[in-house]
Amino acid sequence: xxxxxxxxxxxxxxxxxxxxxxxxxxxxxxxxxxxxxxxxxxxxxxxxxxxxxxxxxxxxxxxxxxxxxxxxxxxxxxxxxxxxxxxxxxxxxxxxxxxxxxxxxxxxxxxxxxxxxxxxxxxxxxxxxxxxxxxxxxxx
Numbered sequence: 001x002x003x004x005x006x007x008x009x010x011x012x013x014x015x016x017x018x019x020x021x022x023x024x025x026x027x028x029x030x031x032x033x034x035x036x037x038x039x040x041x042x043x044x045x046x047x048x049x050x051x052x053x054x055x056x057x058x059x060x061x062x063x064x065x066x067x068x069x070x071x072x073x074x075x076x077x078x079x080x081x082x083x084x085x086x087x088x089x090x091x092x093x094x095x096x097x098x099x100x101x102x103x104x105x106x107x108x109x110x111x112x113x114x115x116x117x118x119x120x121x122x123x124x125x126x127x128x129x130x131x132x133x134x135x136x137x138x139x140x
């Protein structure tokens with residue numbers, strides 16, 4: 001059974017331009033072509049696209065996706081090769097969460113100052129604009 005790029009896109013969750021991009025960078029093999037020159041995809045191509053899409057949904061970059069795909073093709077060592085990729089992404093997500101919490105706290109402090117100072121509603125008195133213009137070292 002062969003599928004058009006539109007059908008492969010619908011089944012995998014990728015868009016046709018994304019599929020063509022993955023082909024161009026080698027994440028997906030170049031597909032067979034129909035007599036009319038249109039790309040045709042096999043179910044295993046769709047499964048690979050869905051895998052790539054899911055990995056990207058987890059925030060993995062193209063290099064990490066390549067590592068996971070290579071690991072999947074080496075069944076004897078697949079888990080040993082894939083595990084560090086996932087562990088690295090967990091570490092990156094935890095670091096990002098810490099960074100986002102710090103940003104949230106800083107914005108909340110700015111908003112608190114705004115509520116205390118910005119009684120007139122004019123930009124000249126607004127703590128938000130003052131805080132956004134100050135370098136990090138000069139913030140209260």
